[in-house]
Amino acid sequence: MKLQTIKVACSNCNMRELCMPVGLSNDELDRIDDLVTARRKVKRGDVLFHSGEQFTNLFAIRTGFFKTCINSEDGRGQVTGFQMAGEIVGLDGIVNDTHTCDAVALEDAEVCVMPFDRIEEISREVNSLQRHVHKIMSREIVREHGVILLLGSMRAEERLAAFLLNLVQRLHARGFSQSELILRMSREEIGSYLGMKIETVSRTFSKFVEENIVEVKQRHVRILNTDALKDIVNPKACD
Amino acid sequence: MKLQTIKVACSNCNMRELCMPVGLSNDELDRIDDLVTARRKVKRGDVLFHSGEQFTNLFAIRTGFFKTCINSEDGRGQVTGFQMAGEIVGLDGIVNDTHTCDAVALEDAEVCVMPFDRIEEISREVNSLQRHVHKIMSREIVREHGVILLLGSMRAEERLAAFLLNLVQRLHARGFSQSELILRMSREEIGSYLGMKIETVSRTFSKFVEENIVEVKQRHVRILNTDALKDIVNPKACD
DNA sequence: CGGGACGTTGACGGTCGTCAAAATTAGTGG
DNA sequence: CCACTAATTTTGACGACCGTCAACGTCCCG
Numbered sequence: 247m248k249l250q251t252i253k254v255a256c257s258n259c260n261m262r263e264l265c266m267p268v269g270l271s272n273d274e275l276d277r278i279d280d281l282v283t284a285r286r287k288v289k290r291g292d293v294l295f296h297s298g299e300q301f302t303n304l305f306a307i308r309t310g311f312f313k314t315c316i317n318s319e320d321g322r323g324q325v326t327g328f329q330m331a332g333e334i335v336g337l338d339g340i341v342n343d344t345h346t347c348d349a350v351a352l353e354d355a356e357v358c359v360m361p362f363d364r365i366e367e368i369s370r371e372v373n374s375l376q377r378h379v380h381k382i383m384s385r386e387i388v389r390e391h392g393v394i395l396l397l398g399s400m401r402a403e404e405r406l407a408a409f410l411l412n413l414v415q416r417l418h419a420r421g422f423s424q425s426e427l428i429l430r431m432s433r434e435e436i437g438s439y440l441g442m443k444i445e446t447v448s449r450t451f452s453k454f455v456e457e458n459i460v461e462v463k464q465r466h467v468r469i470l471n472t473d474a475l476k477d478i479v480n481p482k483a484c485d
Numbered sequence: 486m487k488l489q490t491i492k493v494a495c496s497n498c499n500m501r502e503l504c505m506p507v508g509l510s511n512d513e514l515d516r517i518d519d520l521v522t523a524r525r526k527v528k529r530g531d532v533l534f535h536s537g538e539q540f541t542n543l544f545a546i547r548t549g550f551f552k553t554c555i556n557s558e559d560g561r562g563q564v565t566g567f568q569m570a571g572e573i574v575g576l577d578g579i580v581n582d583t584h585t586c587d588a589v590a591l592e593d594a595e596v597c598v599m600p601f602d603r604i605e606e607i608s609r610e611v612n613s614l615q616r617h618v619h620k621i622m623s624r625e626i627v628r629e630h631g632v633i634l635l636l637g638s639m640r641a642e643e644r645l646a647a648f649l650l651n652l653v654q655r656l657h658a659r660g661f662s663q664s665e666l667i668l669r670m671s672r673e674e675i676g677s678y679l680g681m682k683i684e685t686v687s688r689t690f691s692k693f694v695e696e697n698i699v700e701v702k703q704r705h706v707r708i709l710n711t712d713a714l715k716d717i718v719n720p721k722a723c724d
Numbered sequence: 725c726g727g728g729a730c731g732t733t734g735a736c737g738g739t740c741g742t743c744a745a746a747a748t749t750a751g752t753g754g
Numbered sequence: 755c756c757a758c759t760a761a762t763t764t765t766g767a768c769g770a771c772c773g774t775c776a777a778c779g780t781c782c783c784g
Contacts, residue, residue: 320719338626341627347630370612383579387625395561398636398680447731641739685739
């Protein structure tokens with residue numbers, strides 16, 4: 247039990263600066279620790295929450311990698327995002343107290359379970375938490391703006407380049423390499439996220455390899471020429 | 486001055502049920518009235534806020550019609566949404582205290598100016614406001630999921646059909662016709678929002694007209710066959 | 725070793741973007 | 755009110771990009 251108490255404390259979690267506000271007093275830290283009522287392990291392939299399921303908790307990812315995907319009634323489905331350690335999932339459920347997408351673990355993962363009514367309660371008392379919650383939701387809105395821009399105005403190569411740059415940048419913020427990454431998702435999932443078919447994903451990877459922009463061995467990717475990728479996304483403002 | 490005081494009261498605003506929580510006590514209503522510090526008129530074509538501008542306020546649309554659009558550095562730009570009376574704009578600015586998109590009035594409009602720190606302050610005291618703010622942000626996230634699905638997996642006809650249905654549904658919720666609407670935006674703006682070129686928008690409209698699904702006279706649209714539109718969006722789950 | 729999931733590659737066709745011109749509307753000044 | 759220009763929209767012809775279908779290759783795991 248002691249172990250459990252220690253385990254669920256945000257105050258000594260090494261992901262804290264990624265998912266919690268900074269600069270808290272000890273008192274505030276104590277309150278924040280109450281946010282997380284449990285940890286939950288999710289095996290690769292398992293679902294953290296389903297679309298249609300009642301919403302009660304937000305989840306902070308401690309370890310592992312998730313995808314969120316919509317499954318509309320007519321069978322159309324799409325990956326709406328990939329989430330890694332320190333990121334929060336479940337925000338879509340707040341409006342109607344119902345999750346509107348599935349969250350699936352792409353590798354064995356562990357999440358912190360945070361009952362949303364407790365979040366609301368504590369954020370009434372701890373201003374910086376309140377602000378933090380607002381920022382997290384706003385960040386998600388801005389992130390989705392980026393996805394909308396990608397889907398609405400980029401071609402296949404630009405999409406994949408933007409995708410790789412985004413992934414590696416987020417991984418780097420977590421202490422991983424700037425130039426090497428392991429894709430936790432299949433080509434199909436990449437395609438779904440980027441609004442392109444699996445064959446196009448594969449072909450575009452091949453093209454990048456041919457141009458010595460990346461090395462690809464299955465899901466292991468090494469970026470050889472970051473500038474080239476940036477150039478593809480952002481075709482050189484010439485003026 | 487008296488006039489001004491009366492004017493900015495949410496408690497007697499006829500858009501209240503669209504943008505404010507319901508079931509408040511009188512006391513809470515008084516607090517809510519403090520949210521709106523001013524009204525602001527925005528002329529057609531004028532900008533409510535610019536990308537890059539400092540974020541301090543959220544805006545509730547009282548009358549009129551807006552578009553929000555990203556203008557990425559490389560000249561790529563895209564309409565990310567259209568907003569009408571009762572909807573809130575500015576949420577994207579919260580993360581970094583900076584607006585990340587432009588909000589432009591597509592017709593003469595009036596908005597309620599709500600300083601965000603005041604929203605945070607009052608929502609610490611009025612639980613239903615807190616909940617409401619969270620729901621509004623979550624709703625925006627879910628709305629964007631829909632746009633992502635549209636852009637990532639629909640073809641031109643499906644996009645335009647979904648767009649028309651969405652518009653008319655929201656207008657109907659505001660007391661307008663279920664079958665008739667006036668487009669406040671240009672074909673180009675529609676195209677930008679739907680990720681298609683203006684010519685494709687035009688052609689798709691023409692196709693719908695030819696099939697007697699809609700009547701189009703410039704920006705005036707009459708929907709003749711709602712079911713056909715729904716059928717285009719959602720190609721009949723046959724199984 | 726063999727089956728199945730996953731990924732790659734090729735050939736072909738459809739959808740939609742591009743370019744161009746015409747048509748319609750809006751806006752301006754006389 | 756009308757003439758004239760600018761802006762927006764429509765339509766057509768053509769081609770590129772990417773989706774579809776199919777076959778083949780690779781990896782994983784029992």
